[in-house]
Amino acid sequence: MSADLRTALADADLLFDRAALEQAIARMAVAIRADYVDGVDTRPVYLTVMHGGMPFAAQLAMELGALGLDLEFDYLHATRYRGATAGGELLWKHRPATSLKGRRVLLVDDIFDEGHTMAAITAWCHAEGAADVRIAALALKRHDRAVPDLQADYVGIEVPDRYVFGYGMDYHEQGRNLPAIYALKD
Structure with missing residues (x-):
């Protein structure tokens, strides 16, 4: 563990183990699973x-598999942070290879914060012809700065309006694989 991460952990509160x-x-x-049980089409993307x-998506996929929901896997990499603590312009690093035309899409991410990145990703999925796009986020940050008319369809936990890290969320590109979520003290 790097010194920066050790320092951050020493100055953080454990929110969720x-x-x-x-x-x-x-x-x-x-x-x-309840929302995808109807079998309207092929398995969701x-x-x-x-x-x-990644950490959250892997765990959620296994839980869905245990409930009998088969999934077609792909990924995307779009970021506004690039290792910083504040977002900038959207940068696409990888777009999915799977055709979304006429498909149900489940976007899976670690945190739904203000939603700018997710709004751009959702719009891209619709432009690619997705029939339905839903968002699953492990964490929802509580504040009033979210993009209007966009919300996560499935949320695991809510976190305060603080800098959070662990379980996929990073502290300056560190700590994504911590098995808990922490928040820096105010």
């Missing part, structure tokens, strides 16, 4: 938003 996060993910899987969404 691994057990609490795993319980939240299991609850989300039940709700998602499960798009993981990299890099932060």
